[in-house]
Amino acid sequence: MTLAVTRVLAPNPSAATLEGTNTWIVGEGPTIVIDPGPAIDEHLEEVARAAGRVAHVLVTHDHEDHAAGAVTFARLVGANVTAWRLPEAAKLRDGQGFAAGGVELIAMHTPGHSADHVVFSDAGSGALFTGDAVLGRGTSFIDAPDGDLAKYLASLRRMLEREPRTIYPGHGSVVLDAKAKLREYLDHRAERESQILAGLAAGDRTVDDLVERIYAEHPPDVQELAARSVTAHLLKLETEGRAAKAGPAAERTWTIVEPKACARCGRPVKGRARYCGSCSLALLQGDAAGSA
Ligand SMILES: [Zn+2]
Ligand SMILES: [Zn+2]
Known part of the structure; x- marks a missing residue:
């Protein structure tokens, strides 16, 4: 079954948002709008024009680049906003369905990128709207403590179990082989974890040491995001009892804990x-x- 999907790209490009936020318009007469995007009037007006009559406004998570314009947009089109965690929005539940214009999207709570993250799937077409949980290219950033890598990996596995076909990400292009992408994401994290364990075994002690070793070939503007990602891995290893931290936050050092x-x-x-x-x-x- 083909699904009517339109993308409106928000004008907010950056290292973390790639070309900008993807606002997705799903179904026809009425439509469902996923992630109205940042609070940029021209963008919200363009989405309203493209969406026509709107039945539901859904938000994948409360980060500014996806959600800041949601309430304004919903007022503009006369619809309600539903989100896991957003002031002025109706509270979303895991497994909740949203029907409109010949589609029914099912919400799945997928914490990891953020604690409130949700993806939406359409069983008929195998479409999966992934917000920041899976991007069109590159990786999703896990920012502790709201982000949690162990939960993120469990969420990726849950998405894979749904056997999705196509990923409509919050940033970047549509992914035509959804399952391959999810497996690639799981493999990437496993590889990153072994790099971190190898770094610690080789004598790296700080997040900066590890970033220098692992992200040496990346442009400088991703270094800060890289540091947060390395921290997320270290916190996961700590929870599992495989790494230990010492010292105050500013001078934090990490070591491997032998089994x-x-x-x-x-x-x-x-x-x-x-x-x-x-x-x-x-x-x-x-x-x-x-x-x-
Ligand atoms: Zn985000
Ligand atoms: Zn985002």
């Missing part, structure tokens, strides 16, 4: 646990049996 051995069977244990998974279970069952 511990299970206190019962001696096999390697992930994180700070005292026993491996099967020993914890055995002990728990032993206790339950003992107390019965």
Whole structure:
């Protein structure tokens, strides 16, 4: 089934937004508008002209480049805004459906890029509107603490499970092989993580050390975003008990935590646990049996 989709590109290009924010208009008579974009009047007016009668205004996440114009736009076209986290918007739920103009978009909560991030899918055509969770090119930035890399990876896997066909990203061009792109994103993060572990093993101690090693060939304007991305990886490794930080924020250093051995069977244990998974279970069952 073909889906009517129109893109209006917002005039807000930058290192993080690529050519600018993509505002997507889905369906026909009435339409659904995803991510009205930044609060730039000319852009919102252009979207209103292209969208015609609007049934729903949806927002993937509350970052300024996607959401700042949402409430103004909704007023302009006389529709309601629905978002996971946005003042003046109706509260979005995971799995909520939005029907209009021959389409039904289903919302999926996909935290990671931000805690409130949502993507919208159309089962009929396999279209997936991914906001900043997946971009047309390059990678999505994870900014802790609102961004969370472990949650992000789980969200990418959930998107992959839906078997989408086409990705309509928040920035960059349409992606025609959605599943390949999602796998590429997962592989990229896995590769980045091994680079960070290798850097720490080689004696890198700070985020700057790691950025210098890993992003040496990238232009200087991505260095700050790169530092935030490296930090997101380090925080994930810390949560998993595989890296440890020391010192105040300004002089923070990082080191690898060697895997511990299970206190019962001696096999390697992930994180700070005292026993491996099967020993914890055995002990728990032993206790339950003992107390019965
Ligand atoms: Zn964003
Ligand atoms: Zn964005």
